[in-house]
Amino acid sequence: MKVIYTxxxxxxxxxxxxxxxxxxxxxGYDTIVLSLIPAKRSxxxxxxxxxxxxxxxxxxxxxxxEDVHFGDTVKGSDWGCDQDVARMFVNTAPKxxxxxxxxxxxxxxxxxGDREVIINxxxxxxxxxxxxxxxxxxxxxxxxxxxxTCFTSDGTGHTMLYAMDNKAIQLGIPVHERKEALALxxxxxxxxxxxxxxxxxxxxIAYVAKATTIATGGYGRxxxxxxxxxxxxxxxxxxxxxxxxxxxxxxxxxxFHPTAIVPVGILxxxxxxxxxxxxxxxxxYRFMPDYEPEKKELASRDVxxxxxxxxxxxxxxxxxxxxxxxxLDITLLGRKHIEKNLREVKEIxxxxxxxxxxxxxxxxxxxxxxxxxxxxxxxxxxxxxLKGLFSAGEAACWDMHGFNRLGGNSVAExxxxxxxxGEFVADYCGANALNVSTATIAHFLKKEEKKxxxxxxxxxxxxxxxxxxxMQQIMMDKVGIFRNGPDLEKAVEELTVLNQRARHIALRNRxxxxxPELVEAIRIPKMIKLAxxxxxxxxxxxxxxxxxxxxxxxxxxxxxxxxxTLATWPDDSTDLPDISYEDVDVMKMEMPPGSRxxxxxxxxxxxxxxxxxxxxxxxxxxxSAADRFELQQLLNPTPIPEKFKGKNERIGRGYK
Amino acid sequence: xxDQARVLKFQIFRYNPLKMGDKPRMVTxxxxxxxxxxxxxxxxxxxxxxxxxxxxxFVCRAGICxxxxxxxxxQPDLACRTLTANFAGGEITLLPLPGFELIGDLSxxxxxxxxxxxxRVESWIHDLHxxxxxxxxxxxxxxxxxxxxxxxxxxxVECGACVSACATKRMRPDFLSAxxxxxxxxxxxxxxxxxxxxxxxxxxxxxxxxFGCMTLLGCEDYCPxxxxxxxxxxxxxRKMALIR
Numbered sequence: 001m002k003v004i005y006t007x008x009x010x011x012x013x014x015x016x017x018x019x020x021x022x023x024x025x026x027x028g029y030d031t032i033v034l035s036l037i038p039a040k041r042s043x044x045x046x047x048x049x050x051x052x053x054x055x056x057x058x059x060x061x062x063x064x065x066e067d068v069h070f071g072d073t074v075k076g077s078d079w080g081c082d083q084d085v086a087r088m089f090v091n092t093a094p095k096x097x098x099x100x101x102x103x104x105x106x107x108x109x110x111x112x113g114d115r116e117v118i119i120n121x122x123x124x125x126x127x128x129x130x131x132x133x134x135x136x137x138x139x140x141x142x143x144x145x146x147x148x149t150c151f152t153s154d155g156t157g158h159t160m161l162y163a164m165d166n167k168a169i170q171l172g173i174p175v176h177e178r179k180e181a182l183a184l185x186x187x188x189x190x191x192x193x194x195x196x197x198x199x200x201x202x203x204x205i206a207y208v209a210k211a212t213t214i215a216t217g218g219y220g221r222x223x224x225x226x227x228x229x230x231x232x233x234x235x236x237x238x239x240x241x242x243x244x245x246x247x248x249x250x251x252x253x254x255x256f257h258p259t260a261i262v263p264v265g266i267l268x269x270x271x272x273x274x275x276x277x278x279x280x281x282x283x284x285y286r287f288m289p290d291y292e293p294e295k296k297e298l299a300s301r302d303v304x305x306x307x308x309x310x311x312x313x314x315x316x317x318x319x320x321x322x323x324x325x326x327x328l329d330i331t332l333l334g335r336k337h338i339e340k341n342l343r344e345v346k347e348i349x350x351x352x353x354x355x356x357x358x359x360x361x362x363x364x365x366x367x368x369x370x371x372x373x374x375x376x377x378x379x380x381x382x383x384x385x386l387k388g389l390f391s392a393g394e395a396a397c398w399d400m401h402g403f404n405r406l407g408g409n410s411v412a413e414x415x416x417x418x419x420x421x422g423e424f425v426a427d428y429c430g431a432n433a434l435n436v437s438t439a440t441i442a443h444f445l446k447k448e449e450k451k452x453x454x455x456x457x458x459x460x461x462x463x464x465x466x467x468x469x470x471m472q473q474i475m476m477d478k479v480g481i482f483r484n485g486p487d488l489e490k491a492v493e494e495l496t497v498l499n500q501r502a503r504h505i506a507l508r509n510r511x512x513x514x515x516p517e518l519v520e521a522i523r524i525p526k527m528i529k530l531a532x533x534x535x536x537x538x539x540x541x542x543x544x545x546x547x548x549x550x551x552x553x554x555x556x557x558x559x560x561x562x563x564x565t566l567a568t569w570p571d572d573s574t575d576l577p578d579i580s581y582e583d584v585d586v587m588k589m590e591m592p593p594g595s596r597x598x599x600x601x602x603x604x605x606x607x608x609x610x611x612x613x614x615x616x617x618x619x620x621x622x623x624s625a626a627d628r629f630e631l632q633q634l635l636n637p638t639p640i641p642e643k644f645k646g647k648n649e650r651i652g653r654g655y656k
Numbered sequence: 657x658x659d660q661a662r663v664l665k666f667q668i669f670r671y672n673p674l675k676m677g678d679k680p681r682m683v684t685x686x687x688x689x690x691x692x693x694x695x696x697x698x699x700x701x702x703x704x705x706x707x708x709x710x711x712x713x714f715v716c717r718a719g720i721c722x723x724x725x726x727x728x729x730x731q732p733d734l735a736c737r738t739l740t741a742n743f744a745g746g747e748i749t750l751l752p753l754p755g756f757e758l759i760g761d762l763s764x765x766x767x768x769x770x771x772x773x774x775x776r777v778e779s780w781i782h783d784l785h786x787x788x789x790x791x792x793x794x795x796x797x798x799x800x801x802x803x804x805x806x807x808x809x810x811x812x813v814e815c816g817a818c819v820s821a822c823a824t825k826r827m828r829p830d831f832l833s834a835x836x837x838x839x840x841x842x843x844x845x846x847x848x849x850x851x852x853x854x855x856x857x858x859x860x861x862x863x864x865x866x867f868g869c870m871t872l873l874g875c876e877d878y879c880p881x882x883x884x885x886x887x888x889x890x891x892x893x894r895k896m897a898l899i900r
Contacts, residue, residue: 037713038767040814041721095791102789102796104781104848106806109798134797152807158720159810169771170780177767178759200759201674229716263692266718321691340804344720351719351737352692465704509709513674514760517708646792655792 001442002205006032007429009193009209011181011236013039015157015411016393017215018164018173019418020425024211025171027426032207033175034196036231039165043217043229044414047157048344049271050139050149051415052408053093056650057110057135059128060147065650066090067628068145071591073406076143076300078546078556079593080250080372080402080564080584084379087590087638089400089409089416094648096415097150101136104163108151108341110137118276118333120296121286132651139341140274141407143300143598149408154269154344157411164415179205181236182522184212184243184389185436185444191246191389192436194239195448197522202513204449206441210434211388211425213381214240215418218371218394222531224472226368227260227267236395238526240375241533241577246386247566248577249376249397251530252537255405255547256481257369258304263322264352265367268345270407272362273297275341277330279308280361281316284327292598299598302404302547305366306599309481312365320363327361334358366481370394370410372401372547373534376566379639381421388432390425392417399564403546423641452512455521461506464520471498471524471531479535484551488539495532496575502528533567533577540579541565544602558593558606562586586612590636627656662689664740666698667749668710672760682749683707695728695735695748699762711761719880722813725820726762727751732817734880735762753820766816773836777859779843782851802847809842809888811881818885821874830864834875834885837866841888844895856892857899866892 008024010017013035025031033039056064069090074081101107112133114125128137141149152159168175181194185206193209216236220228240246258279259268273279279297281287291307292299299307308326311317317324330338330345335358338346342357349357375383375391377398383389392398393414398421400413478491502525509517543557544550562584567577586592586608593609595601619634626634629647647655664687671680685702696717703710712735715723719737726735729749740748756764773779818834825831840860843849860866866889875885 037715037723038770038814040770041715041723041767043716043721045813046716046718046720098791098793098795099789102781102783102786102791102848104846106798106803106810106846108807109800109803111800134799136795137800152803152810155720155807155811158813159807162810166774166780169774170778175771229721230714264694264717348718351739352694354739465708507708509707511675511709514672514711514763515709516703516711520708646790649793651794 001445002203003441004032004205004207006030006207006209008211008213008425009207010034010213010215011194012215012217012395013175014042014044014215014217014393015161015164015414016418017213018168019415020213020215020392020422021173022168022171023419023422024426024429025173029426029429031173033168033173034179034181034207035175035177036180036199038177039168039175040161042161043232044161044411045158046229046267047411048154048267048269049141049274050151050156050408051097051160051412052141052144052148052406053097053150053412054090054148055094055097055136055138055150056146056653057132058137058147059126060140061138064146064148066648069093069148072144073400073409074591075596076404076406077402078404078596079558079562080253080545082379082399082584083590083636084638085398085400087632087636088379088420088640089413091640092416092420092644093412095644096412096419097136100160100163100415103167105159106152107136108153110135121276121278121332129652135651139271140298141270142273142295142298142304143406149274151271153340154271154342160411160415180519181239182448183444184239185441186243186245186386187436187440189245189385190387192434195444199519200514202515204445206445208434208436208441210432211390211428213390213392213421213425214375214395215391215393216395219530220368220371222472222527222534223368223475224469225265225476227257227265228368233523233527234371234530235523235526237374238530240383240389240391241529241567241569242526243386244568244570246383246389247376247568248533249373249399250403250565251373251533251567252541252548252565253372253403253546254368254534255301255370255372256305256366257301258308258366259328259364260367260369261348261353262320262325262363262365266348266352267369268328268348268362268364269342272328272330272342272345275337276333277328278332280327280329281311282318283316287311287316295598300404301407303599305481306549308366318363325363325365328364329361330357331359331361370405372403372405373397380424381417382424382428388428390421392421403548420641420644452518452522455505455507455518456510456512458506461504462501464505464517464524467498467502467505467524468520468527471495471528475531475534479538482549482551483538485539488535491535492532492539495528495535499525499528499532499575529569529577536576537565537567537579555602555604557604558609559604562593562606590632592616662746663687664689664698665747666702667747668762669751670761671758672711673758674760689740693740695738695740696724698740699735711759711763713763720813722815725753725815725817727753727820732820732878734815753816755819755825756816766814769816769819770814770835773832773839776832777836777839779839781846781848783848798847806842806846809838809845809883812838812883813881815880817878817880818875821878823872823874824868824870828864828868831868832860832865834889837889837892838883838885841892844892853895853899857896860892861896861899866896
């Protein structure tokens, strides 16, 4: 039995995982990162448009601060988020971005003086402050009151990931590449690491650790068309589920991005619209202002995706052999701007569509993009039910996104959560001794060994590629942007059958070392379980909130559904997850539920909403001398680690 | 386009070094072309319907992550964004990227090479005071043009096409290669990195470094991100030559 011991085991080498690893290494704990691929190739690299942080240096960000960012994030989440976590996040984001600046990210900077931009389809001249010259600038993104999304052209994720991985290399953090975690080792409610398969040799290795962090990204590949990388299959999330102890949160909360290219589903950044691009229909008509007079193309993603679908259903889509689509027009931004700030988009259009977006419209359609759901954690990033198991980034339901994530808040979450959760991971490593018997380790290793042996000896059975395709099609057809009871029931039924079939996979290529078919066979049962959590959770949630839109329950029902879905998988022989709920407590909210200011206002109010509002007014009145920081402490005290508690400086405003 | 879809003929290098007795060989697969088909789509179709043992690497499938460089009809390129329609004859030969450890078939270990490269050039900001930065305070200012210029060189995706296209690398196994030079040029340009020219000389001032380059410039010809390798190698050489 090969066993590798460490203090902090991080599964996933993207931005969140690397940042957690850096934190535990800097605190003096032995750290290992596991990754399916070289870390710099992680899906974080595909984030194009930017990272939200309320620096307020560019003129259109003037007046921005943590409070405005908080409000946007909560509204974006359709009040589904954990407001403690959203608070921790917005307060720390400026520090995270400044740290990344020191670590080498070449953030685009403010250039003092006049510049021409496109706002609402018109050329406008704005004047940047000379005193802000050289500070980090920002662009406009959907669902935000201020220009807050900091960027490096449209390769923001790339530069962030390179800086982060370079920092990890500087610290000598080992990244064990081409390794896949197959199961978590746990006993009596404590996690002790993972059983890991070497994807080249096929060897099984037990990585035994005090703290284990899952940072494996989202589960977009449950759908046949997604913007996500091919490795975004949710396997980290699934191995947490398979413990039977850890819970997954809000798995039905799946985001569809308005502008992926047709048919392959590759993303064109929200920055296209943030920088002034427009959505047009089959008549070349700009339709979004008719639906969303206030935010137009820059409402939140869930809203824009629904409006686009609505418009196509009215027959206004552009027909193509791959179904209807709409147009994204960035021609009005001009060649210079596109070649500087939207160059990835230009490359993608040239290579995959054979068009020049400087002159031609881009065919786009809403496409699966982001997983708000994931491993449920408390505010410190630890699973409330499985001690020593942490999660950060898209893999987690830390829950700053609720039922819809804002553009630019995802890479921001990865580095902020990495920073904060990393400290709590280090605290955990300091406070706990590693105390696990080798018999327990061997038990988990043998279990995985047996599963693989069974696959390698079975003569006849299911084809893993076919099972995957069927699952992806069910999710596409029945668990998409608009959902309804009958379709969801059917999806749940069909996925349950697939789950049973997935217990009888047989391989054509029966070798235990490097073997793509075996990899697929190991992952498929896990993916189907996740798909069942998504579909079943969606079926049971009889309301519409954020990205979860039920045609048969169009209202946001705060009265009955202001709660988070929790899924567990009791044991391998069961056909469906156990679903339970935890309340999102209105009486603790800094910002009680209300209208988002975009999308359809259709709310069944929570009985406590008014009560809490009145309470907040009273607190404000009783503390009329309190500044915004003191007031926030009174309304929403949050567990931010001491070293990140400082106030953030802004140009022209100081630390106020 | 004619009504009849073409049948593409793929000649693919097959060899699994971990399989006892396996020998390197070329195997032919036929795939019916679909509109907009890329080599990514075709290879997955072959794996799913014809040979599930076929090894290759894709991650983003959007030309961003650099995983899938391979030799396509004799030229290194990113397979994910290469359309099959580009090949008029309908015959496509795929070989793994030379210059890297072979994992199997079309899969090579670029990750190991790139990590070693990053360690060798110390691919991070060198600043003794970096850990004393107060992140609450305004960030250090940077000229907007300098930020843009750094980004220009930072766009490398470590795909390895430059390494595979480099004749010097073929002769000198420890040659740093264009990917390493680009990284050094990027940090040399960055005012946050406090390394002196003397310190950079220690890394690249020899025949396995920038003086070994024969300027055949396969890197310039085959870089899928069109990075300015020629200019940067010339710039680094001049900078290094002026030191001693």
